[in-house]
Amino acid sequence: xxxxxxxxxxxxxxxxxxxxxxxxxxxxxxxxxxxxxxxxxxxxxxxxxxxxxxxxxxxxxxxxxxxxxxxxxxxxxxxxxxxxxxxxxxxxxxxxxxxxxxxxxxxxxxxxxxxxxxxxxxxxxxxxxxxxxxxxxxxxxxxxxxxxxxxxxxxxxxxxxxxxxxxxxxxxxxxxxxxxxxxxxxxxxxxxxxxxxxxxxxxxxxxxxxxxxxxxxxxxxxxxxxxxxxxxxxxxxxxxxxxxxxxxxx
Amino acid sequence: xxxxxxxxxxxxxxxxxxxxxxxxxxxxxxxxxxxxxxxxxxxxxxxxxxxxxxxxxxxxxxxxxxxxxxxxxxxxxxxxxxxxxxxxxxxxxxxxxxxxxxxxxxxxxxxxxxxxxxxxxxxxxxxxxxxxxxxxxxxxxxxxxxxxxxxxxxxxxxxxxxxxxxxxxxxxxxxxxxxxxxxxxxxxxxxxxxxxxxxxxxxxxxxxxxxxxxxxxxxxxxxxxxxxxxxxxxxxxxxxxxxxxxxxxxxxxxxxxxxxxxxxxxxxxxxxxxxxxxxxxxxxxxxxxxxxxxxxxxxxxxxxxxxxxxxxxxxxxxxxxxxxxxxxxxxxxxxxxxxxxxxxxxxxxxxxx
Amino acid sequence: xxxxxxxxxxxxxxxxxxxxxxxxxxxxxxxxxxxxxxxxxxxxxxxxxxxxxxxxxxxxxxxxxxxxxxxxxxxxxxxxxxxxxxxxxxxxxxxxxxxxxxxxxxxxxxxxxxxxxxxxxxxxxxxxxxxxxxxxxxxxxxxxxxxxxxxxxxxxxxxxxxxxxxxxxxxxxxxxxxxxxxxxxxxxxxxxxxxxxxxxxxxxxxxxxxxxxxxxxxxxxxxxxxxxxxxxxxxxxxxxxxxxxxxxxxxxxx
Numbered sequence: 067x068x069x070x071x072x073x074x075x076x077x078x079x080x081x082x083x084x085x086x087x088x089x090x091x092x093x094x095x096x097x098x099x100x101x102x103x104x105x106x107x108x109x110x111x112x113x114x115x116x117x118x119x120x121x122x123x124x125x126x127x128x129x130x131x132x133x134x135x136x137x138x139x140x141x142x143x144x145x146x147x148x149x150x151x152x153x154x155x156x157x158x159x160x161x162x163x164x165x166x167x168x169x170x171x172x173x174x175x176x177x178x179x180x181x182x183x184x185x186x187x188x189x190x191x192x193x194x195x196x197x198x199x200x201x202x203x204x205x206x207x208x209x210x211x212x213x214x215x216x217x218x219x220x221x222x223x224x225x226x227x228x229x230x231x232x233x234x235x236x237x238x239x240x241x242x243x244x245x246x247x248x249x250x251x252x253x254x255x256x257x258x259x260x261x262x263x264x265x266x267x268x269x270x271x272x273x274x275x276x277x278x279x280x281x282x283x284x285x286x287x288x289x290x291x292x293x294x295x296x297x298x299x300x301x302x303x304x305x306x307x308x309x310x311x312x313x314x315x316x
Numbered sequence: 317x318x319x320x321x322x323x324x325x326x327x328x329x330x331x332x333x334x335x336x337x338x339x340x341x342x343x344x345x346x347x348x349x350x351x352x353x354x355x356x357x358x359x360x361x362x363x364x365x366x367x368x369x370x371x372x373x374x375x376x377x378x379x380x381x382x383x384x385x386x387x388x389x390x391x392x393x394x395x396x397x398x399x400x401x402x403x404x405x406x407x408x409x410x411x412x413x414x415x416x417x418x419x420x421x422x423x424x425x426x427x428x429x430x431x432x433x434x435x436x437x438x439x440x441x442x443x444x445x446x447x448x449x450x451x452x453x454x455x456x457x458x459x460x461x462x463x464x465x466x467x468x469x470x471x472x473x474x475x476x477x478x479x480x481x482x483x484x485x486x487x488x489x490x491x492x493x494x495x496x497x498x499x500x501x502x503x504x505x506x507x508x509x510x511x512x513x514x515x516x517x518x519x520x521x522x523x524x525x526x527x528x529x530x531x532x533x534x535x536x537x538x539x540x541x542x543x544x545x546x547x548x549x550x551x552x553x554x555x556x557x558x559x560x561x562x563x564x565x566x567x568x569x570x571x572x573x574x575x576x577x578x579x580x581x582x583x584x585x586x587x588x589x590x591x592x593x594x595x596x597x598x599x600x601x602x603x604x605x606x607x608x609x610x611x612x613x614x615x616x617x618x619x620x621x622x623x624x625x626x627x628x629x630x631x632x633x634x635x636x637x638x639x640x641x642x643x644x645x646x647x648x649x650x651x652x653x654x655x656x657x658x659x660x661x662x663x664x665x666x667x668x669x
Numbered sequence: 670x671x672x673x674x675x676x677x678x679x680x681x682x683x684x685x686x687x688x689x690x691x692x693x694x695x696x697x698x699x700x701x702x703x704x705x706x707x708x709x710x711x712x713x714x715x716x717x718x719x720x721x722x723x724x725x726x727x728x729x730x731x732x733x734x735x736x737x738x739x740x741x742x743x744x745x746x747x748x749x750x751x752x753x754x755x756x757x758x759x760x761x762x763x764x765x766x767x768x769x770x771x772x773x774x775x776x777x778x779x780x781x782x783x784x785x786x787x788x789x790x791x792x793x794x795x796x797x798x799x800x801x802x803x804x805x806x807x808x809x810x811x812x813x814x815x816x817x818x819x820x821x822x823x824x825x826x827x828x829x830x831x832x833x834x835x836x837x838x839x840x841x842x843x844x845x846x847x848x849x850x851x852x853x854x855x856x857x858x859x860x861x862x863x864x865x866x867x868x869x870x871x872x873x874x875x876x877x878x879x880x881x882x883x884x885x886x887x888x889x890x891x892x893x894x895x896x897x898x899x900x901x902x903x904x905x906x907x908x909x910x911x912x913x914x915x916x917x918x919x920x921x922x923x
Binding site: 321323340341344352355364368372384394401402405412419420483490505511513517520524 | 678695698699702703705706707710740743744747754757758759760771773774777778780781782783784785787788789791792793795796801804808814816817819820821822823824825826827828830831832835855856858859860861862863864865866867869870872873874876877880885886887889
C-alpha cells in the first residue's frame with residue numbers, strides 16, 4: 067500500500083446540510099497508521115457529519131479528505147469505501163442481510179470476491195470478533211452486544227485501512243463492553259472511535275480529539291485531555307460520577 | 317379485504333393477475349426513478365411500515381373497527397410508484413409467508429389494494445393540490461379526500477370484478493351498494509388517519525413527504541470562503557425534483573381503469589333489465605347446473621355455474637378481454653408518455669407544479 | 670380484516686418436505702391452488718381428495734393438525750361472509766330448518782369455503798416447511814423480479830424491528846392512560862403512525878448508507894444459490910399433478 071502517508075488526513079473541511087444547517091466549520095486532523103484515536107464531543111458537535119465525510123457518503127462543501135493518500139472524490143469512492151470501514155451506532159442499520167454469513171460477505175462480494183476467497187474473508191472476520199458460531203443465524207436473533215461484534219466483522223471483512231466506530235460502547239452491558247474493548251485492542255488496524263464514553267476512550271485510545279461546534283477544539287493525549295476539567299466543561303463533556311483519571315502510566 | 321381462493325373464477329383471477337403483474341412491472345421502473353439505488357432498502361422499510369400501520373385498528377362505528385389500507389397514505393408519503401410496490405410486496409409477503417389472502421387471488425388483491433388505492437389516491441391528491449399554493453392545510457385536506465375516495469374506489473372495482481367473475485349469486489347492484497356503503501365509512505376513517513398522519517409528518521420532516529415536494533427552497537452553503545450556492549445533490553436524502561409528468565401517468569391509468577369498469581357496469585344495467593333476467597334464471601335454478609354450456613367443459617372456462625350462466629360466462633370472457641384491453645391500452649399510454657418525457661427530461665429539473 | 674397475524678409460521682424440522690428446494694415448493698403450491706380453484710364445485714368428492722392430498726403432505730412434513738387449525742383463523746372473516754351468501758343470494762329458494770335459503774347461494778358458499786380452506790391450508794404448509802430466507806431465494810429462482818425480491822427481503826428483515834417500535838409506542842400511550850374508543854382518539858394514533866413512518870424512512874436511509882459504506886453500487890451480490898434436481902421437481906410436482914388429475918376427473922364425470 068501507499069506507505070508513508072497517514073491513514074487519514076482531513077483539512078479545512080466545511081459542510082452544511084441541504085436544510086441549511088451548517089455542521090462543520092473547517093476541520094483539520096491527521097491520524098497516522100496504527101494509531102487508535104478517540105473523537106470526543108457533545109451532541110451536535112458535528113462528529114457524525116465528519117464521519118459521513120470519511121467514506122464519501124457526504125461530499126465536502128469545502129476542503130479535502132484523504133485516506134492513505136487517496137483523496138475522497140466521486141471517482142475514488144469505490145476504493146475509499148474499501149479503505150474506510152464504518153461501524154454504525156445501531157447494529158440493526160448495519161446488519162441488513164438475512165443471515166450473519168451473507169451480511170459479512172456483502173462488502174467483500176461487492177469488491178468482486180467470490181468462492182473460497184470470500185469464504186476465507188468471512189471466516190477470518192467472524193473469528194476475529196469471536197462470532198464464528200453465529201455464522202448461519204439471522205442477525206435479529208443475536209443479542210445487542212453480539213450484533214455489534216458482527217457489525218465490526220462486516221467491516222473487517224473488507225480489510226480496511228482505518229476502522230471508524232460510531233459510539234461503539236453505547237447500549238452495551240458491562241461484559242459486552244469489555245469484550246468489545248478486548249477485540250478492538252487485538253486488531254492491527256488504525257481506529258477512529260467517536261464516543262461520549264470518556265473512560266472507554268481512555269482505556270482504548272492514547273490520543274483524543276475534542277470536537278466542538280464544527281471544529282477540532284483540542285488534540286492531545288487522552289490522559290491529559292481528560293485531566294483538564296476546564297477543557298471538558300467548556301465542551302459539555304463530563305467524566306462519570308466517581309471516575310477519576312488514573313495517574314499517568316509509565 | 318384480503319380475498320381468498322375460490323372467490324373469483326379462474327378467468328378473472330388470471331386476468332387480474334396479468335394486470336397486477338403489468339402494473340407492478342411499470343412501478344418497478346417508476347420507483348427506480350423515484351429512489352434510484354435506494355429503492356430496495358427504502359421500499360423495503362416503507363413496506364414494513366405499511367405492514368405495521370395496517371395493524372393500527374381504529375373504531376369505525378357501533379362496535380366495528382377498520383384498519384388502514386394505506387395505499388393512498390403511501391402514495392402521498394413516498395410517491396405512487398413506490399407506494400404500489402410497497403403495498404404489493406406487503407400483500408405478497410402476507411400471502412406466502414403468513415397464508416393471508418389466497419394465492420390465486422393475489423392478482424385481485426394487488427389490483428384492488430395496491431394499484432387502485434394508490435393510483436386513485438394519488439390522482440385525487442394531485443387534482444386538488446395542482447395549481448394551488450401548497451400550504452400545509454391544502455396538503456392535509458387533499459390527503460383526507462384522496463384517502464376517502466381511494467377506499468370506496470377499491471370497493472367499486474371489487475364490485476366490477478365480482479360482476480365479471482364472482483362465484484356467489486348476489487345481484488351486482490346490492491354488492492355495489494353494500495360494498496361502497498361500508499367502504500365509504502371505512503374510507504372516512506382511512507381519510508382521517510391518513511390526513512392526520514401526513515400532517516404529523518409534515519410538521520416534523522416535511523422533506524420526507526413526496527406529495528409536498530416543491531415546497532423546499534434553494535440552499536446556500538456557508539463555508540470558510542463565504543457563501544456558496546449549492547444544488548441538492550450529494551446529501552443522503554437528496555430529493556429528486558419532481559417533474560410534471562409524474563402526476564399525469566397514474567391519472568391516465570386510473571382513468572382508463574375506471575372507464576373500463578364504468579363501461580361494464582353501465583352496459584350491464586342499460587342492456588339487460590337485470591331483475592327480470594335474474595328471475596328467469598332463478599326459475600331454471602339448479603337444473604341448469606347439471607348440463608353446463610359446451611364452452612364450460614374446459615377446466616379453465618367459467619367454472620362457476622350459477623343462475624344467469626350465459627350472461628355470466630360472457631361476462632367472464634368480457635372480463636378477460638376487458639382486462640387485456642386495459643393492459644394493452646395502459647401499456648401504449650405509458651410507452652407514448654415515456655418517449656415524450658425522455659425528450660423533455662433535461663429541462664424538467666425544477667418544475668415543481 | 671386480517672391484519673395482526675404476523676407471527677412466523679415456519680416450523681423447523683428435517684423432513685423430505687422441508688428439504689425440497691423452495692422454488693419447487695412455491696411452484697407446486699401455486700399450481701395446486703389454481704387446480705383447486707378450477708375444480709367444479711358440484712364434485713364434492715374432488716375436494717375431499719384434494720384435502721387428503723394436503724393431509725398426506727402435512728403428515729410427511731410432520732406439521733401437527735393443531736398448528737394448521739390455529740392458523741386457519743385467518744379465514745374467519747370470509748367464513749362469515751360465505752355463511753351470509755345463502756341468506757342474501759338470488760335464485761331458487763329452498764327451506765332448511767325453517768329458513769329460506771338460496772340454492773345457488775348454498776353452492777356458492779360451499780364453493781368459497783372449500784376452495785379458500787384448501788388454499789389456506791396449502792399456504793400454511795408451504796410457510797410451515799420453508800424458511801423465510803429460502804422462500805425468497807426460491808422466488809428469485811422462479812424469475813420474480815430481483816428488485817421485488819430485494820424489497821421483500823428488506824421488509825422481512827426490518828418487520829420485527831418496526832413492529833417492536835410500534836409496540837413500544839403503544840405501551841407508552843397506554844401507560845399514560847390512552848384508550849382508543851372512537852374516532853376522536855384517531856389523532857393520537859395518527860401521530861404514532863407519523864412517527865413510525867419517519868423512523869422507518871430514516872432507518873431506510875441509514876441502511877442505505879451502511880450499504881454504500883460497504884461498496885453497494887445498486888446491485889445486490891448473489892452469494893447463495895440453490896439448485897433443484899429433476900427429482901426434486903418430480904417430488905414437488907406430485908401434489909399439483911394429483912390435484913390436476915382430480916380436477917380433470919371432476920370435469921369428465923359431468
